[in-house]
Amino acid sequence: MHVRSLLYFFGEALKNVIRHGWMSIASIAVVSITLLILGSFMVINYNVSLLAEDIKGQVQIVVYIEDETDEKLRSELQRALVAHPELEEVRFVSKEDAMERLKRQMGDRAFLLEGYEEKDKNPLRDSYELRTRVPEDIPRVARELMNLPGAGYVDYGSGVVEPLFQFTGVIRWIGFAFMVGLALTAVFLISHTIRLTVFIRRKEIMIMKYVGATDWFIRWPFIFEGLILGLVGAVVPLVIIFYSYQAATQWMQGNIYFISLIPVDDIMQELVRVLAFLGVALGVLGSAISVRRFLKV
Amino acid sequence: MIEIYHLYQQYNDEMIALRDINLVIDRGEFVFIVGASGAGKSTLLKLFLREVKPSRGSIKIFGRDLVRLRNREIPYLRRNIGMVFQDFRLLQDRNVYENVAFSMRVTGVSVREIRKRVPLTLELVGLKDKVFKRPDELSGGEQQRVCLARAIINRPAMVIADEPTGNLDPVTAMDILNLLQEINIRGTTVIVATHARELVDRLQKRVIVLDQGRIISDQERGVYLNAR
Structure with missing residues (x-):
């Protein structure tokens, strides 16, 4: 693809995000809220695991x-x-x-x-x-x-160690199950929201087809749009989590010093990877898949 | 330009939309296709655009065999056919200029060329002063002119209009048909599917009458013929 077409498609995507302002805001909100819930849970889960490992390591x-x-x-x-x-x-x-x-x-x-x-x-x-x-x-x-x-x-420490290990094991499994469950919910909600943004514009896709647009010419702006919505939707919860977690670690240091939390930078690295990936992948895939349904004219 | 031989179109076991259609339309012709609802007009137009494939028989447009045409070649076929719809089908969130320019953009034409040609075409259809209006700010006739401008902007060899006057009052409808005639005089083949009896009778063009999926009449300088 030429750089010129790439810029055009990206420009079209940006224009579409602005043209359909309310729908864009709604989509970003859904992506942000789902990823915020998932991200917050990940933060808690990582810290609980760390704590459990810490305790176990002392045995x-x-x-x-x-x-x-x-x-x-x-x-x-x-x-x-x-x-x-x-x-x-x-x-x-x-x-x-x-x-x-x-x-x-x-x-x-x-x-x-x-x-x-x-x-x-x-x-x-x-x-x-x-x-x-x-x-x-x-x-x-x-x-x-x-x-x-x-x-x-x-x-x-027989008699104490066994239940402790059992307990940390259970905690880990519960955390894992919750995380998978939340991630699946996020996948479901985000892909449906993105599909909705495409669905309300199915007429537009049909018109494009009638004037002789190739499938990829129609698809690219939608894909970039999904990318933008997914990325913005992921950045919002990341920023929120970053600042609140930073505040939490500082407060813990001052008040409950014997429990040490994972440093902000370490946990953010992991979160950026997971949330940005989910946001972008779901945005792009959601768009691409839903556009395909309306291309058969 | 269009050659159709022994064409049948069947959607399911019971419904046969077109039966044994034989039809040749030459370059530069102006043709009305008339007939009651369900006579097969829409199906015929869909075949021209390769929205559907014929069940049997052959159809060639611009010398291309539409039966063998691959799906990824369809866009290039359509760039040579300007479509005008009864319900205009304009992009509601874009202004007149953008609606027309979009049709050019699709073909990969440079921005400079678009800036040059869109105003000229809008002038031709009489919309010079409405360039930045959005479709919902325009009357029905004006919207149809945008649709017309969009159809001819790529200088297609053929313009197909599906009930172009269906949503318009008689005076406006005549304006639109006059524009179509003008386009035709410049060398573009024009095919109009319509119910509008008076307009067909007044223009004295070739009229093809469809009834229950068959061509029952095909006359030069014809008139609207009621089926049985």
């Missing part, structure tokens, strides 16, 4: 080593842990380190631990703190580790 396995375990067994245990394919992180915490940490955690009341610091009197044990590659594997891996030579008591 770890602790393998305690009894004081009387000899060096040979200890090094055998270390080798086995380091070589374990499902473990991502293996960290040795000596009983002295553990005491230090406990003192820090107790803060003002650390004096209670006085007298327990000397090596012989330290009641804590050496341990390995482990993270698995997949948090959900923790209960199974932990049970396997119990059988390793040199391993004492193995703690992974």
